[in-house]
Amino acid sequence: xxxxxxxxxxxxxxxxxxxxxxxxxxxxxxxxxxxxxxxxxxxxxxxxxxxxxxxxxxxxxxxxxxxxxxxxxxxxxxxxxxxxxxxxxxxxxxxxxxxxxxxxxxxxxxxxxxxxxxxxxxxxxxxxxxxxxxxxxxxxxxxxxxxxxxxxxxxxxxxxxxxxxxxxxxxxxxxxxxxxxxxxxxxxxxxxxxxxxxx
Numbered sequence: 001x002x003x004x005x006x007x008x009x010x011x012x013x014x015x016x017x018x019x020x021x022x023x024x025x026x027x028x029x030x031x032x033x034x035x036x037x038x039x040x041x042x043x044x045x046x047x048x049x050x051x052x053x054x055x056x057x058x059x060x061x062x063x064x065x066x067x068x069x070x071x072x073x074x075x076x077x078x079x080x081x082x083x084x085x086x087x088x089x090x091x092x093x094x095x096x097x098x099x100x101x102x103x104x105x106x107x108x109x110x111x112x113x114x115x116x117x118x119x120x121x122x123x124x125x126x127x128x129x130x131x132x133x134x135x136x137x138x139x140x141x142x143x144x145x146x147x148x149x150x151x152x153x154x155x156x157x158x159x160x161x162x163x164x165x166x167x168x169x170x171x172x173x174x175x176x177x178x179x180x181x182x183x184x185x186x187x188x189x190x191x192x193x194x195x196x197x198x199x
């Protein structure tokens with residue numbers, strides 16, 4: 001974590017939590033376009049909320065530019081939706097994976113949701129859309145590290161993110177599923193980090 005969240009954005013996050021705040025329960029909020037709206041860039045933010053504390057991490061919630069795109073269209077998680085993830089593996093590495101069928105949007109390669117191109121709604125189904133690390137990626141472009149997944153570069157706190165999620169408890173027992181709400185942060189103008197290049 002190498003940036004701060006303003007008090008206004010904190011308020012927005014707590015207003016958008018899928019469930020009431022609980023001291024031991026982990027919830028996730030993803031802010032699409034938090035640092036900018038360029039596609040194929042690490043310009044989004046995922047926040048781990050546990051009790052009254054929040055922990056932000058730079059990520060992508062958008063697909064990159066895959067070498068072999070799905071002929072049905074590239075998968076995008078829909079803003080305003082609540083998705084539930086669980087512990088699991090992504091390509092053999094620890095991750096949070098789909099815990100239930102998702103409804104997603106599909107767009108042609110290179111097309112973004114803010115364009116005039118009509119989306120294709122797909123689902124509910126299991127699409128292998130997970131939350132995972134991008135390792136050992138060092139470039140500034142997402143490219144094939146996401147075909148619709150939420151990806152966090154390891155240097156941007158993947159281990160800390162995973163440890164926070166694994167610290168969640170439900171009735172004093174380990175938490176196994178994690179709700180995530182995704183929204184588009186371009187509708188808010190309170191981010192002092194917007195436009196900053198990734199370090």
